Amino acid sequence: MSQINENQIHDRLKHLSQVEPTKESADRAIQKGRDALIADEGRRVGPAPPSLIGRLMKLAAAAVLMIGAGFIGAHLSTPEPLDVHELHAALESSIKSSLEPVIRQELLSEMDDRWQLALEASNAKIKDELSRQVRRDLTEFAAQTLAASGTRTEQRLMELIRLIEAARIQDRRRMAAAFDYIESRFGNGLVTLAARTDELLGAERAGPAPDMSAN
Amino acid sequence: MSSRQKELLELLDKSGADLYALLTRLTLREDVAEELMQELFIKLNNSRGIGNVANWKAYARRSAINLAFDWRRSQKQTVLRLGQVAEPVSNDDSPLGKLIHSEEMRKTLDAVGKLKKASREVLIMRYLQQESYDNIAEQLGKTSHQVRALCSRAIRNLRDVLGSNEHKSSKKEIHNVSNK
Numbered sequence: 001m002s003q004i005n006e007n008q009i010h011d012r013l014k015h016l017s018q019v020e021p022t023k024e025s026a027d028r029a030i031q032k033g034r035d036a037l038i039a040d041e042g043r044r045v046g047p048a049p050p051s052l053i054g055r056l057m058k059l060a061a062a063a064v065l066m067i068g069a070g071f072i073g074a075h076l077s078t079p080e081p082l083d084v085h086e087l088h089a090a091l092e093s094s095i096k097s098s099l100e101p102v103i104r105q106e107l108l109s110e111m112d113d114r115w116q117l118a119l120e121a122s123n124a125k126i127k128d129e130l131s132r133q134v135r136r137d138l139t140e141f142a143a144q145t146l147a148a149s150g151t152r153t154e155q156r157l158m159e160l161i162r163l164i165e166a167a168r169i170q171d172r173r174r175m176a177a178a179f180d181y182i183e184s185r186f187g188n189g190l191v192t193l194a195a196r197t198d199e200l201l202g203a204e205r206a207g208p209a210p211d212m213s214a215n
Numbered sequence: 216m217s218s219r220q221k222e223l224l225e226l227l228d229k230s231g232a233d234l235y236a237l238l239t240r241l242t243l244r245e246d247v248a249e250e251l252m253q254e255l256f257i258k259l260n261n262s263r264g265i266g267n268v269a270n271w272k273a274y275a276r277r278s279a280i281n282l283a284f285d286w287r288r289s290q291k292q293t294v295l296r297l298g299q300v301a302e303p304v305s306n307d308d309s310p311l312g313k314l315i316h317s318e319e320m321r322k323t324l325d326a327v328g329k330l331k332k333a334s335r336e337v338l339i340m341r342y343l344q345q346e347s348y349d350n351i352a353e354q355l356g357k358t359s360h361q362v363r364a365l366c367s368r369a370i371r372n373l374r375d376v377l378g379s380n381e382h383k384s385s386k387k388e389i390h391n392v393s394n395k
């Protein structure tokens with residue numbers, strides 16, 4: 001089944017091993033890798049939190065602890081008990097005011113990250129699609145050019161054949177005209193010559209030629 | 216700067232050129248190799264759950280090989296097909312000769328991509344990176360004899376894959392001709 005031997009495989013692998021990038025492109029690639037690494041690290045340790053839910057939980061727990069401590073302090077320091085509804089409203093507004101901006105900021109940064117990831121993915125997809133499209137267009141263009149050139153060549157050949165045919169017809173006409181002319185000009189003379197020649201030949205066949213010197 | 220980033224920058228300085236050369240050999244395109252190089256280091260930086268990697272170089276090489284063959288697979292549908300040329304018909308430097316040569320390289324790399332991961336890695340280290348058997352054995356934690364056996368088996372498998380591909384190609388060509 002195998003049509004290729006091991007020596008050929010070794011040759012091909014050797015050729016591949018001899019592929020070397022240029023020094024400039026290697027330096028450029030290393031620099032790009034370094035830049036990407038630093039940029040990526042900066043993004044990871046930047047404003048984006050490792051886990052949104054964990055941080056929110058911590059903030060909520062801290063807020064509840066602070067409010068609870070305040071409540072206990074107030075309860076111990078005041079002789080009269082607090083109104084439960086009032087306390088509930090105070091707790092609610094306090095939690096809302098402390099958590100709302102943080103949640104908003106967290107959500108915004110999370111959304112930013114997601115947008116960035118989505119854009120990166122779509123960027124790669126667009127690039128891929130674009131290169132595919134260009135290749136397809138080029139192939140189509142090559143096929144169309146080939147077809148057009150074939151048609152053009154065919155047309156030229158047909159034209160050439162028509163011209164040759166017309167020239168041949170014209171030649172024949174000229175030849176016919178020439179024969180007509182010769183016939184009209186020398187036709188009678190030729191007939192006479194043929195008759196005389198025939199007579200002379202007949203006389204030769206009949207007997208010896210008469211002595212012409214006597215005349 | 217985290218410790219991982221320091222390690223990766225060090226790896227980039229020490230083995231960046233080798234990794235880039237490997238990516239170029241596997242993709243046969245410098246521009247793609249540059250992109251994959253960036254992608255490789257971003258992946259290494261972001262990969263979670265790998266803990267402390269004892270040998271970053273080996274890990275990076277393995278990731279680079281995987282990235283390059285993933286790219287080859289993704290390109291398989293879009294590359295320009297050159298027909299079913301199986302044997303070189305010209306050894307000169309003519310455009311046709313170069314075209315056939317590059318097609319052979321492409322077919323060989325595609326066949327390497329079809330090997331098992333272990334065979335593929337050993338074959339690449341030995342024949343594309345030209346590393347010694349002892350060096351490969353040390354990096355993979357095997358004996359030199361085991362590495363030799365792996366290389367031999369990989370070449371045999373590669374020959375089978377290439378042979379079956381070319382057999383398929385020639386059958387397809389006959390089919391195409393008979394249809395015309």
